[in-house]
Amino acid sequence: MTAGATQLEYRPLRAPREDRTVLVEPPLDRVGDLVDANRRLRGTYQVDFRGRLLAELSRQAKAELVAEAVRFTTSYRDVHLPPFEPTRPIYLAGHQPQLFHPGVWFKNFALGILARQCGAVPINLLIDSDAIRTAAIRVPGGTLSRPNVALVPMDDSGPIVPFEERQILRCDVFRRFGRRAADQLAPLVPDPLVRDYWPLAVERAASASNLGECLAQARHRLEGQWGLETLELPQSRVCNLPAFAWFTAYVLAELPRFAAAYNAAVEEYRQVHRVRNAAHPVPNLAAEENWLEAPFWIWTADDPRRRRLFVKAIAGELRLTDRQSLEVRLPLGPGGDIARAAERLMGLAGERIRIRSRALTTTLWARLVLGDLFLHGIGGAKYDQVTDSLMERLFALQPPGILVLSATIQLPIPRKRVSARDLAAIRERLRALEWHPETAISNRPCPGRCRELDELIAAKSRWVGTAPTRENARLRWREIRRINQTLQSWLTADRQRLLERRAETASALRAEAVLASREYSFCLYPERTLREFFAEKIF
Numbered sequence: 001m002t003a004g005a006t007q008l009e010y011r012p013l014r015a016p017r018e019d020r021t022v023l024v025e026p027p028l029d030r031v032g033d034l035v036d037a038n039r040r041l042r043g044t045y046q047v048d049f050r051g052r053l054l055a056e057l058s059r060q061a062k063a064e065l066v067a068e069a070v071r072f073t074t075s076y077r078d079v080h081l082p083p084f085e086p087t088r089p090i091y092l093a094g095h096q097p098q099l100f101h102p103g104v105w106f107k108n109f110a111l112g113i114l115a116r117q118c119g120a121v122p123i124n125l126l127i128d129s130d131a132i133r134t135a136a137i138r139v140p141g142g143t144l145s146r147p148n149v150a151l152v153p154m155d156d157s158g159p160i161v162p163f164e165e166r167q168i169l170r171c172d173v174f175r176r177f178g179r180r181a182a183d184q185l186a187p188l189v190p191d192p193l194v195r196d197y198w199p200l201a202v203e204r205a206a207s208a209s210n211l212g213e214c215l216a217q218a219r220h221r222l223e224g225q226w227g228l229e230t231l232e233l234p235q236s237r238v239c240n241l242p243a244f245a246w247f248t249a250y251v252l253a254e255l256p257r258f259a260a261a262y263n264a265a266v267e268e269y270r271q272v273h274r275v276r277n278a279a280h281p282v283p284n285l286a287a288e289e290n291w292l293e294a295p296f297w298i299w300t301a302d303d304p305r306r307r308r309l310f311v312k313a314i315a316g317e318l319r320l321t322d323r324q325s326l327e328v329r330l331p332l333g334p335g336g337d338i339a340r341a342a343e344r345l346m347g348l349a350g351e352r353i354r355i356r357s358r359a360l361t362t363t364l365w366a367r368l369v370l371g372d373l374f375l376h377g378i379g380g381a382k383y384d385q386v387t388d389s390l391m392e393r394l395f396a397l398q399p400p401g402i403l404v405l406s407a408t409i410q411l412p413i414p415r416k417r418v419s420a421r422d423l424a425a426i427r428e429r430l431r432a433l434e435w436h437p438e439t440a441i442s443n444r445p446c447p448g449r450c451r452e453l454d455e456l457i458a459a460k461s462r463w464v465g466t467a468p469t470r471e472n473a474r475l476r477w478r479e480i481r482r483i484n485q486t487l488q489s490w491l492t493a494d495r496q497r498l499l500e501r502r503a504e505t506a507s508a509l510r511a512e513a514v515l516a517s518r519e520y521s522f523c524l525y526p527e528r529t530l531r532e533f534f535a536e537k538i539f
Contacts, residue, residue: 013404015518019408047397050254072234089373093374095377096128097234098212121231123231129163129164135156141187152184165301193524242346249341316332
């Protein structure tokens, strides 16, 4: 989308359908050009965040980001990256700290390898402000002909809270997950990665009780064993950095203008994509009485349920509330100066109050201020069209480009590959036997055809060739129907073969629905399958 555009540019992104295929847009050999273009664009940006120019704020934010990412990552694994210099580009990706499928993991490998090739700092953000809704994953099992799917828990179910706050509730359930998942999977995949991966997660659980961090840190250590040198950092820690506190204070102080642009961008997305669901891609920011909803979550460590954040400007301060019992006051200086408000935001962590960015605010900050390249999956790339529009509306600038990646890789299970079209073709042939039996009889060798059969086929031909009238319509229909039924006795074997094929195909189709899914966790695949696939598609 170009600067000054009035409508979103639709990008028809689709997950790859075939096994072992990828979506990469633009191609990997053009990433250097994309980054160069983004850096040139950044040089043209003239945005004033209430006393802090974008270039100044970006320098501070990048230095803080890298330092914090190094601190966090080295707390659980070694990394061997050269010292950060302000001129080095930063590549970013992000996802929730969960057991995602290999199509998501593909981004992590692309991030590390592309950054190594281009001399960039690779940082993967753990989006831990999202809510964790289940502590279990789907694991296939059964037999090749009759597979099933079981929901295998990593932990007891608990309240719906952000990943940042979700602790492991049952250590014994957590420890047993790897064995239970491998046992369920054993008839189909005898050597899943979970056998090596889960001991790393259990080891991390001895030091960190946060469920998402255990999963992410074990996965990141595994990536290190496979040669990837990347940094990781929870988004919650980004939200606690000084530069982000300034940005948050800016958004809250500019909320009437920000909310208007935000809602206009979301509405535009709905119109372009013909979406009627008011919650898609995200809900509009609401206005309730004199309160405006801000694009942040708020909660406390004592009550870690995410609540919407509302803001009202009163007499030289910003009042923040969840419209329940929580209220925070941010002082503003003369002329609306936000320095004291940003300082107050930095102090909230000591009061166990969390203010965390929501999806569009997270990517706005990451793409505009932190990174020179953001690697998105398909879902994020679609939603980030809204972020593009928001940047244009707020700052009248052309948004930086992104790299979109996704992959489809199925479990390496031998199976009969069928589709719904195969089943539909068999059903059509059965229907043809019922309504056009003479065609099936005429198209096959039929030694010893009797006179009766020939007469029936000829009689039907005459009736079909007879134009229907009011007088003959009922008789014509009855005779054609009678002849069709009589001819069925010559097609018994044909019908039986088709019925058997229909049953076999329907069974194979049910098995295919289980075995061909691209959504199974990366840890259910054999290590060799994944390593060969990533090496083939990225190197």
